[in-house]
Amino acid sequence: MLLRSFCLYFHVKDLLLSPIYTFSRRISISPSSNLKTLCSNGQLNEALLQMAILGSEMKFEGYDTILNQCVSQRAIREGQRVHAHMIKTCYLPPVYLRTRLIVLYNKCDCLGDAREVFDEMPLRNVVSWTAMISAYSQRGFASQALNLFVAMLRSGTEPNEFTFATILTSCIGSLGFQIGRQIHSIVIKRNYESHMFVGSSLLDMYAKSGRVHEAHGVFQSLPERDVVVCTAIISGYAQMGLDVEALKLFRQLQSEGMHSNYVTYASVLTALSGLAALNHGKQVHNHVLRSGQSLNVVLLNSLIDMYSKCGNVCYARRIFDHMSERTCISWNAMLVGYSKHGMGGEVLELFKLMREENKVKPDSITYLAVLSGCSHGQLEHKGLEIFYNMADGKDGIEPDIEHYGCVVDLLGRVGRIEEAFDFIRKMPYVPTAAIWGSLLGSCRVHSNVDIGIIVGQKLLEIEPENAGNYVILSNLHASAGKWEDMRNIRDLMQEKAVIKEPGRSWVELDQIVHTFHASDHTHPRREEVARKVKELAIKFKEEGYVPNLSCVLYDVDEEQKEKVLLGHSEKLAMAFWLIAAPEGATIRVIKNLRVCVDCHSFAKFVSKLYARTIILRDKNRFHNIVGGICSCGDYW
DNA sequence: TTAGGGTTAG
Numbered sequence: 001m002l003l004r005s006f007c008l009y010f011h012v013k014d015l016l017l018s019p020i021y022t023f024s025r026r027i028s029i030s031p032s033s034n035l036k037t038l039c040s041n042g043q044l045n046e047a048l049l050q051m052a053i054l055g056s057e058m059k060f061e062g063y064d065t066i067l068n069q070c071v072s073q074r075a076i077r078e079g080q081r082v083h084a085h086m087i088k089t090c091y092l093p094p095v096y097l098r099t100r101l102i103v104l105y106n107k108c109d110c111l112g113d114a115r116e117v118f119d120e121m122p123l124r125n126v127v128s129w130t131a132m133i134s135a136y137s138q139r140g141f142a143s144q145a146l147n148l149f150v151a152m153l154r155s156g157t158e159p160n161e162f163t164f165a166t167i168l169t170s171c172i173g174s175l176g177f178q179i180g181r182q183i184h185s186i187v188i189k190r191n192y193e194s195h196m197f198v199g200s201s202l203l204d205m206y207a208k209s210g211r212v213h214e215a216h217g218v219f220q221s222l223p224e225r226d227v228v229v230c231t232a233i234i235s236g237y238a239q240m241g242l243d244v245e246a247l248k249l250f251r252q253l254q255s256e257g258m259h260s261n262y263v264t265y266a267s268v269l270t271a272l273s274g275l276a277a278l279n280h281g282k283q284v285h286n287h288v289l290r291s292g293q294s295l296n297v298v299l300l301n302s303l304i305d306m307y308s309k310c311g312n313v314c315y316a317r318r319i320f321d322h323m324s325e326r327t328c329i330s331w332n333a334m335l336v337g338y339s340k341h342g343m344g345g346e347v348l349e350l351f352k353l354m355r356e357e358n359k360v361k362p363d364s365i366t367y368l369a370v371l372s373g374c375s376h377g378q379l380e381h382k383g384l385e386i387f388y389n390m391a392d393g394k395d396g397i398e399p400d401i402e403h404y405g406c407v408v409d410l411l412g413r414v415g416r417i418e419e420a421f422d423f424i425r426k427m428p429y430v431p432t433a434a435i436w437g438s439l440l441g442s443c444r445v446h447s448n449v450d451i452g453i454i455v456g457q458k459l460l461e462i463e464p465e466n467a468g469n470y471v472i473l474s475n476l477h478a479s480a481g482k483w484e485d486m487r488n489i490r491d492l493m494q495e496k497a498v499i500k501e502p503g504r505s506w507v508e509l510d511q512i513v514h515t516f517h518a519s520d521h522t523h524p525r526r527e528e529v530a531r532k533v534k535e536l537a538i539k540f541k542e543e544g545y546v547p548n549l550s551c552v553l554y555d556v557d558e559e560q561k562e563k564v565l566l567g568h569s570e571k572l573a574m575a576f577w578l579i580a581a582p583e584g585a586t587i588r589v590i591k592n593l594r595v596c597v598d599c600h601s602f603a604k605f606v607s608k609l610y611a612r613t614i615i616l617r618d619k620n621r622f623h624n625i626v627g628g629i630c631s632c633g634d635y636w
Numbered sequence: 637t638t639a640g641g642g643t644t645a646g
Contacts, residue, residue: 068637099637130638165639200640232641263642270643301643332644365645372645402646434646 035062039069044078051082056089063093067100076108083117095121099128106135124155130163133170142170146179159186161195168201177209196222200229207236230258235267238274246271247280260291262299269302276590276617277508278310301329308337311588311615311622328360335369340621342631344377362395364403371406376621378633380410401429408435412442413635421451433463444472445635452476460492467493467500475550505569505591507577514576519567525576532575533566540605548598570599570616574606587614594618594636604628 038047047066051058063082070079083101086093093101098121105114118124118132129152136145149167152159159167164187171180184202192198199222206215219225219233230253237246250268254260265288272281285303288295295303300323307316320326320334331354338346351370354362362370367390374383387407391398404427411420420439424431436459443452456473463469470493477486506515520526537545552561565571573589581587587606595603595618607614608628616623624631 064637071637096637103637125637127638132638134638160638162639169640195640197640202640204641226640228641230641235641261641266642298643303643305644327643329644334644336644363644368645405646 035065039065042069042073044069044073044075048078048081051085056091058085058089058091060094060097063091063097064100067097067104071100071104071107074107076104076110079104079108095123095125095128099125099131102128102131102135106131106138109139111135111139111141124157126157126160126163129155129157130160130166133163134166137166137170142172142176145170149183159190161192161198164190164192164195165197165201168198168205171205172208176205177211180205180209193221194223196224196226196229200232203229204232204236207232207239210240212237212240212242227259227261227264231261231264231267234264235270238267238271241274243271243274247275260293262293262296265293266298266302269299269306273302273306273309275506275513276310276588277513278307278312278588279508279511281306281310297323297325297327297330301327301333304330304333304337308333308340309617311617313337313341313343326360328363328366331360331362332365332369335366335373339369339373339376340617341624342376342621342633344373344379344382347373347377348379348382362397364397364400367395367397367399368402368406371403371410375406375409375413376632378413378635380414380416383407383410401427401432401435404429405432405435405438409438409442412439412446415442415446417442417446417448417451421455433459433466436462437466437469440469440472443476449476449480453480464496471550478550501593503569503591503593505573505589507573507581507587507589509577509581514573516569516572516576518569519564520569520572523572523576525579526572528579529572529576530567532579533571536571536575536578536602536606537566539609540602543605543609545601545605548596548601551596551598565598568596568599570595571602574603574614578606578610584612587612587616589614589616591616591618594620595623600630600634600636604630 035047035050038044038050044066047069051062051066054062063086066082067079069075070082079101085091098117101117102114105111105117114132114135118128121128129148133145133148133152136142136148145167149159149163152163164183168180168183170176171183180202187193187198187202193202199218203215203218206212206218215233215236219229222229234246234250234253237243237249247268250264250271265284268284269281272284288299293299300319303319304316307313307319316334316337320330323330331350335347335350338350347370351362351366354360354366367386370386371383374380374386384407387399387403390403404423408420408424411417411423417439420442424435424439436455440452440455440459443449443455453473453476456469456476459466459469460473470489474486474489474493477483477489503518504515506513508514514523516523516529520529523529537547547562547565549558549561549565552564570589570591574587577585577587577589595616600623603614603616603623603625605628606612607625614623614625616625618636621632621636623636
């Protein structure tokens with residue numbers, strides 16, 4: 001029943017009595033006309049009339065010609081008439097033609113009809129099995145594709161390189177990885193491991209499952225590599241967040257003479273977006289323009305994303321405005337760009353433009369971008385209005401748990417903590433750690449100790465490995481004077497041996513990315529940088545800077561805590577910039593985690609006392625700090 | 637006749 005619902009049109013058997021079919025018998029066709037000529041001229045309707053006249057005289061060649069034309073035109077109604085004609089004239093199509101029907105039905109989104117043809121086949125070969133497996137795989141029915149692959153092996157039909165390349169694309173993700181590995185062993189046994197298409201599918205399966213070593217191993221073992229294989233490994237690295245490795249490999253392969261196409265560039269731009277390496281991004285953009293590569297919509301979408309994630313949202317908008325064709329992803333990339341910069345007004349204006357233009361329908365991601373844009377832009381009334389109109393509005397998009405998460409953020413941000421708590425309890429989804437974490441952050445900012453403690457306890461149960469939760473909860477206990485509880489939480493944190501992802505910040509100066517780790521011991525100018533941070537702290541304290549010791553995870557004395565704070569990577573990156581960059585240059589710092597409250601305050605002092613603009617990108621958003629004021633409104 | 641890599645969100 002589920003499969004039948006994929007058929008957008010009526011069943012082939014209904015067409016036996018179709019008025020057009022009956023009418024066609026009364027039309028006279030010139031004898032010189034034949035199916036081949038009509039099809040090659042794209043005259044499919046005329047070809048159908050010819051088929052009707054020929055009746056049971058239709059043979060393999062005629063069906064083959066007309067079906068091929070239906071496939072290339074994605075002409076489902078016409079294809080169904082051909083199928084109906086076969087049934088009516090009692091023609092028994094060979095495997096080849098039945099496979100063409102499977103392909104046609106798949107291309108036209110009629111998966112149920114494709115399966116019906118497959119089930120009714122008296123004989124099947126590797127191509128028909130692969131065509132049906134591919135149909136399931138392309139439509140996202142991975143388990144059906146896998147079941148059919150197993151059935152194929154049991155039937156004794158040997159898979160070929162097409163089958164392996166197809167089935168491996170169904171094994172993407174954590175669930176499919178174990179099966180993917182089993183299929184890999186079958187690939188080895190059948191000697192298909194060196195095949196380029198099979199290899200790129202294997203590589204991609206491992207990369208998308210986060211198995212970097214396996215992906216690299218497949219890449220190394222391939223005797224031949226083309227642009228697709230090279231792009232698969234670069235894109236795999238970028239998708240796994242290994243941006244530096246992706247770029248290194250891109251450069252290495254380029255120096256070895258690799259040919260790049262738009263997919264390669266899009267993957268490289270993803271890596272550059274992750275690094276926020278604006279100058280490198282500009283270089284790639286120039287390289288694309290010089291290479292004569294056409295700037296298609298995918299590449300332009302990647303450029304919008306790269307420029308906005310590198311802090312240059314105006315340039316992203318210029319590209320967006322000059323696009324001759326935009327997809328939903330183009331709009332989403334631009335909306336996300338504005339949202340991450342806290343530009344709520346621009347988000348709403350662009351969303352309005354999208355609706356007015358009415359060429360592209362907003363999707364679920366558009367709504368996520370708009371709601372988070374309202375949240376970061378402190379436009380909670382507008383955000384709530386959009387959320388409550390989502391499902392009933394003309395787009396008819398049912399909010400999912402992430403949209404609910406945006407509302408929790410919207411309410412919490414403006415201090416409507418009780419409402420946010422109530423909203424979570426009433427929503428039709430089980431709240432995730434991210435949602436409770438968002439509310440806990442609001443409780444911290446708005447000092448709501450009572451709800452904060454309840455939420456914090458819930459979080460410790462579902463996310464015991466997250467160190468940040470222990471710290472916020474312990475601080476909430478401390479602010480309520482519950483010292484015993486505070487100590488218990490600290491002990492619990494030690495006991496659970498929670499590991500915090502190490503903080504890392506970087507700046508790009510003269511095309512070189514300088515990375516700093518917390519209490520850095522690696523950068524060549526680390527001693528000079530550490531002295532500069534101390535000097536800044538003394539200067540800022542005279543102007544009112546008070547180190548926020550609650551940001552320190554460790555249970556050490558106050559002097560030690562201050563030392564830890566001064567070692568935070570974003571402070572080191574800013575100090576390095578003040579030492580090494582030209583006078584007055586904008587400070588662009590990227591951090592892998594969310595910026596801590598103390599570093600945020602420190603950055604505001606830098607911007608004010610050194611008259612610098614600071615563009616600080618953390619894990620969630622941009623902080624544009626000018627004259628001691630941040631675009632996030634001190635809430636992030 | 638059937639195959640491989642890509643752009644937004646989290």
